[in-house]
Amino acid sequence: MTRPSPPDPSVDLTKNGLAVTVRNLSRRFGEFVAVDDISFDVKKGEIFGFLGANGAGKTTTIRMLTGLLEPSSGEGQVGGFDIHKDYEKIKTRIGYMSQKFSLYDDLKVVENLYFFGGIYGLSREHIRMRVAELDQSLNLLAVADRKTMSLPLGFKQRLALACAILHKPPILFLDEPTGGVDPIARRYFWDLISTLAGDGTTVFVTTHYMDEAEYCHRLSIMYKGKIIEMDSPSAIKKKYNSVSIEDIFIKLVDR
Amino acid sequence: MINTRILPLIRKEFIHIRRDPRSLVILLLMPLIMMFIFGYAINMDLKHIRIGICDLNRTPSSRELIETIRMSPYFEIVTYYNNPNRTEALFTKRLVRAVIIIPADFGKSHARSRFANIGVITDGTDANSATLVQNYLDGLFMGKSISSATNGSGPLVSVKSRMLYNPDMTSSHFVVPGIVAILLIMIGALLTSVTIAREKETGTMEQILVSPIRPYEVVLGKAIPYLVLSFTIAVFILVFGHLWFKVPMLGKWGFLLLFCVFYVFTALAIGLLISTVVATQQVAMMLSLVITMLPSVMLSGFVFPVASMPRPLQVVSQIIPATHFLKIIRGVMLKGNGPLELWPSVAAMSAVGLFFILLAVRRFKLKLK
Numbered sequence: 248m249t250r251p252s253p254p255d256p257s258v259d260l261t262k263n264g265l266a267v268t269v270r271n272l273s274r275r276f277g278e279f280v281a282v283d284d285i286s287f288d289v290k291k292g293e294i295f296g297f298l299g300a301n302g303a304g305k306t307t308t309i310r311m312l313t314g315l316l317e318p319s320s321g322e323g324q325v326g327g328f329d330i331h332k333d334y335e336k337i338k339t340r341i342g343y344m345s346q347k348f349s350l351y352d353d354l355k356v357v358e359n360l361y362f363f364g365g366i367y368g369l370s371r372e373h374i375r376m377r378v379a380e381l382d383q384s385l386n387l388l389a390v391a392d393r394k395t396m397s398l399p400l401g402f403k404q405r406l407a408l409a410c411a412i413l414h415k416p417p418i419l420f421l422d423e424p425t426g427g428v429d430p431i432a433r434r435y436f437w438d439l440i441s442t443l444a445g446d447g448t449t450v451f452v453t454t455h456y457m458d459e460a461e462y463c464h465r466l467s468i469m470y471k472g473k474i475i476e477m478d479s480p481s482a483i484k485k486k487y488n489s490v491s492i493e494d495i496f497i498k499l500v501d502r
Numbered sequence: 503m504i505n506t507r508i509l510p511l512i513r514k515e516f517i518h519i520r521r522d523p524r525s526l527v528i529l530l531l532m533p534l535i536m537m538f539i540f541g542y543a544i545n546m547d548l549k550h551i552r553i554g555i556c557d558l559n560r561t562p563s564s565r566e567l568i569e570t571i572r573m574s575p576y577f578e579i580v581t582y583y584n585n586p587n588r589t590e591a592l593f594t595k596r597l598v599r600a601v602i603i604i605p606a607d608f609g610k611s612h613a614r615s616r617f618a619n620i621g622v623i624t625d626g627t628d629a630n631s632a633t634l635v636q637n638y639l640d641g642l643f644m645g646k647s648i649s650s651a652t653n654g655s656g657p658l659v660s661v662k663s664r665m666l667y668n669p670d671m672t673s674s675h676f677v678v679p680g681i682v683a684i685l686l687i688m689i690g691a692l693l694t695s696v697t698i699a700r701e702k703e704t705g706t707m708e709q710i711l712v713s714p715i716r717p718y719e720v721v722l723g724k725a726i727p728y729l730v731l732s733f734t735i736a737v738f739i740l741v742f743g744h745l746w747f748k749v750p751m752l753g754k755w756g757f758l759l760l761f762c763v764f765y766v767f768t769a770l771a772i773g774l775l776i777s778t779v780v781a782t783q784q785v786a787m788m789l790s791l792v793i794t795m796l797p798s799v800m801l802s803g804f805v806f807p808v809a810s811m812p813r814p815l816q817v818v819s820q821i822i823p824a825t826h827f828l829k830i831i832r833g834v835m836l837k838g839n840g841p842l843e844l845w846p847s848v849a850a851m852s853a854v855g856l857f858f859i860l861l862a863v864r865r866f867k868l869k870l871k
Contacts, residue, residue: 313712335714343712349705353521354514365510366713410709 265324266291266418266449267312272321274307281307283472284321289451289465291417294444296463297453298496303469305453306346309422312451313343326418339367342416346423348407352396356387356406359395363410377413384439385409401432408439412448419443421452425459437462457493466492470500507715511723518697519731529693529731533685533739540681541674541747551635554581554592554601561609567620571602576638593625600624600635667836675750678743679831680804683824685739686762687798690732690769691776692790694724698777699786717867725770732766733759752838761830761848768823768855769794774862798824823858826851 267289274282282304289295297305310316312325314334323330326340350359357378364374382388385405390398395406404424412419421440425433433456441462444450452463460466460480467477476483476499480492487495519526555571557564571577580598592598603621612618622639624632701707710720737759743749751758773790780786799805801815802824808816819825829847833839841848 315708315711338712338714341712343709345705345708347705349709351514351518351706352704354517358514358517362510362514363709363713365513366507366710366715368507368714370506 264291265289266293267295267323267325267451269308269312269323270321272308272311272323273319274304274311274316275319280472282311282318285469285472285474287467287474287477289449291449292444292447293465294440294450294452294463296460296466297451297469298455298457298460298466298492299453299469300455300500304472305469306422308469309343309420309451309453313341313420314338339414340417342411342414342419344407344411344419344421344424346426348400348403350395350403350407350410353394355392355394356398357391359406359410360387360413364413367414369414374413377415378409381409381412384442400428401435404428404432404436405439408436412443416448418449418451421450423453423455425454425456433459457491457496460492468496468499475499505719508719508723508726511715511720512726515697515724515727519727529689529735530738532689533681533735534742536685537678537681537739537743537747540677541743549576550578551576551600551631551638552580552598553577553635554583554589554598555579556583556586556589556601556603558584558586558606559604559608563609563612563618564604567604567608570642574638574642576642589623593623598625599628599631600639602639674743674747675836676832678747678749679835680802680828682736682739682743682831683765683802683827684795684798684804686732686736686766686827687769687772687824688791688794689735690728690766691773691794692787693728693732694770694773695776695780695786695790696773696783697728698724698774699780699783702777703782718863721774721863721866724774725767728770728773729763729766732769733763736762736766749835751835753834753840757840758831758834761827761851764855765823765827765851768851768858771855771859771862772823774866775858778862778865797822801825802828804828820850821854821857823851823854826854 265288267287269288270286271284272282272286273280273284285304285308287295297308299305307316311318312323312330314330314337318330325337328334328336328340330337351362354362360378361371361374364377365371369377378388385408387402387406387409390402395403398406408421408424411421424440425436428436437459440450440452444464454460463480465477465479466483467474468483469475476495478486483495484490484492487498489495489498553571555568557568568579572579581592583592586603589601589603592601601621601623603623605619605621608618608620620643622636624635626632698707701710740758740762744751772794776786776789776793780789797818801808801811801819802822803819804824808819808825811819826847830844830851833844833847837843
């Protein structure tokens with residue numbers, strides 16, 4: 248498995264070079280603490296992975312950072328903007344792909360693309376050019392006139408990704424982007440993500456597939472709302488003297 | 503107001519509508535079916551009521567009376583009998599809905615005092631019809647006494663009533679505008695709440711909400727297509743009621759349609775409001791039907807007059823948009839009223855409509871953040 252090289256620090260480092268900063272962020276639903284006082288930074292151009300079992304608080308964290316959910320407490324910045332005050336500005340700078348590949352099943356592939364490009368204020372001409380550009384890696388134009396519901400899951404996944412990056416967001420949030428997709432499509436998808444990151448896009452990705460953790464530059468392991476480990480995959484492996492992230496994860500969660 | 507971000511929303515919504523012809527057919531058929539059911543079934547005029555006659559008098563006077571009843575289009579005499587004890591059997595065997603018993607001294611007292619009693623017994627299991635039968639018979643005998651007054655010294659005062667604006671008491675003239683009011687609020691609320699619930703279910707709403715689109719743009723992007731659709735249905739029902747049920751249109755189409763637009767907008771606001779509290783399409787559908795249909799049928803004055811409701815229900819009826827819209831649509835269609843005569847209802851409906859619209863937009867916004 249080839250791992251992409253870490254981001255070149257000379258690329259596009261405005262301000263402090265951080266795409267996302269989070270300090271003491273928490274979210275409670277009644278008595279239940281979904282996210283418990285987490286803090287971390289994501290550098291620009293980094294693939295930052297959130298690893299954890301279902302219910303560990305990964306999705307809740309993403310929803311807070313994308314402005315879908317108000318944090319109970321704590322601070323955070325996305326693209327240099329405050330998540331409490333400037334969420335409208337944040338929205339123009341992020342792309343988001345939810346774990347359900349939220350697309351309109353009764354719309355054709357192109358219609359989905361025009362719709363999602365349209366709500367970001369892109370002109371139809373602009374979208375057409377952008378789709379042609381993305382098609383080199385995403386291969387969607389071949390099925391442009393098919394209804395989305397008739398597509399295999401791997402195509403839907405790529406279409407959802409295309410919809411999320413039409414407006415060229417500097418920061419991309421992916422919530423379990425490979426759920427249910429076959430291994431080949433998953434591999435292909437991660438190659439796309441690595442290319443995007445290589446071009447300077449910051450990628451914030453959650454997953455519960457342990458093998459996918461290897462694609463990330465840096466990894467944070469979440470358990471019951473807390474971050475219990477955070478470092479590069481190789482450093483984590485060295486620390487726990489193990490070759491498999493999966494073993495380490497089970498060891499961490501079991502203790 | 504319409505900017506480049508709303509257009510894709512509107513376009514997408516029309517694609518949904520076009521791609522789902524089954525729902526479209528249901529949307530057009532439902533009003534038709536309802537109109538036929540209500541238009542014909544809620545028929546307040548009874549005809550050919552089956553009655554039995556027990557003539558214990560057998561004089562020319564009683565025969566004259568029976569002849570009067572026989573000539574009336576409202577009654578059909580199915581049996582003559584002589585033993586009053588058989589009366590109950592006629593009812594239990596469901597042969598008649600009313601019986602008229604002419605007492606043995608009818609002829610005598612009629613000749614003597616011009617006042618004579620006859621017995622009318624109706625089947626109270628269907629209270630509405632029973633009342634109607636009694637009213638018809640009263641009317642019939644009033645005519646009878648008038649006719650006998652001409653060849654004698656009868657009552658000096660006789661009541662001649664005339665029904666204005668619906669002289670034939672045709673139920674459909676009264677019912678069809680009511681159906682328009684109920685269907686529009688129901689369809690409007692249903693469409694909006696279900697389409698938003700669907701986006702919540704599939705997660706596409708979330709996808710829209712992470713984009714820079716503003717809440718009001720989402721609302722308008724949803725409202726405009728369904729406003730167009732609901733309004734088309736409104737015109738369809740109105741024209742159908744006008745042509746098929748011959749509901750007169752004495753007022754101005756323009757004024758009525760303008761208010762239809764506003765009324766439909768109110769319906770969409772209610773749908774939007776419902777969508778903020780539900781998570782699935784099923785619940786959205788049930789809630790929309792219950793919230794719009796029940797009050798609009800029971801409390802708006804569609805069937806039961808508001809004036810005869812208990813005080814608290816009268817207050818409730820004032821916040822039901824259909825109450826005010828009913829006054830407007832009946833006024834315009836049957837009486838030829840315009841804004842000049844209808845302004846209290848117009849003002850009340852505008853207030854109720856604005857209340858729902860503002861509440862919906864506010865709640866929707868809150869929900870997003």
